[in-house]
Amino acid sequence: MNSHHLKCLSAVAAGLLLAVTANAQQTPAASQTPPRRGNPADTEEWEPVPKVVLPGKTFSDAPSDALILFDGKNMDQWVTTKDKSAVKWDIAKGVLTVNKATGGGNIETKQAFKNYQLHLEWKVPANVTGEGQGRGNSGLFLASTGGGDAGYEVQIMDSYNNENKTYVNGMAGAVYKQFIPLANPARKNGEWNVYDVAWTAPTFNEDGTLKTAAHVTVFFNGVLVQNNVELLGETLYIGKPVYKKYDTAPIKLQAHGDKSEPVSFRNIWIRGL
Structure with missing residues (x-):
């Protein structure tokens, strides 16, 4: 060739x-496309049909299935934590404020709750004074498991622009002494802040040992600051967190003792989950 x-x-x-x-x-x-086999109906679910819930006119308004805890008119849903007496806080122009003269003590809901979605609006006064933990301090206790400050607290206080120097697991949006908020969206003093919370309560075995831990998600002025965090136990001022057995519990608001410039609340509602 x-x-x-x-x-x-x-x-x-x-x-x-x-x-x-x-x-x-x-x-x-072409070969990577699997042949279509079976019936698409095999993966379709038709029941249970979700119940219809009418949303509020705005994101702050309560949906149709919510329980109104405070509508600006009365404290029918609340009692003083210490002795279950009538609430001694002040109501004026639709706003609930810790009593300036006496503090009035912590308050809690008459009803006990387990898992829920909660909406709450709060405000530190524009002329707030003090510093650190003494500046516009209050707290939202997601489960009040006893008197005083027993339970699971999301902190409320002056944190605008990080100007109030304090420990960051004790600033607004923190799970007190456990989890630092993912961001600080606090509004200026004198302006209203909003918490939207999803709470999953802990569960316990018959002997009191922990079965499943508590979880919480918190949106602070529309910003996610706690993302389904698993709590380490009750929030304590001193010492390590521990769990104590309970089933359902009231929701508590704290009168911290900052009598000169107390914190105010409005528009509080809850949906059981």
């Missing part, structure tokens, strides 16, 4: 190789 024939055969072989390669590059894309 002469050199001319060899060159022709080489050219043919090269062309075949390119064609096979191109075809091989196209074939996997």
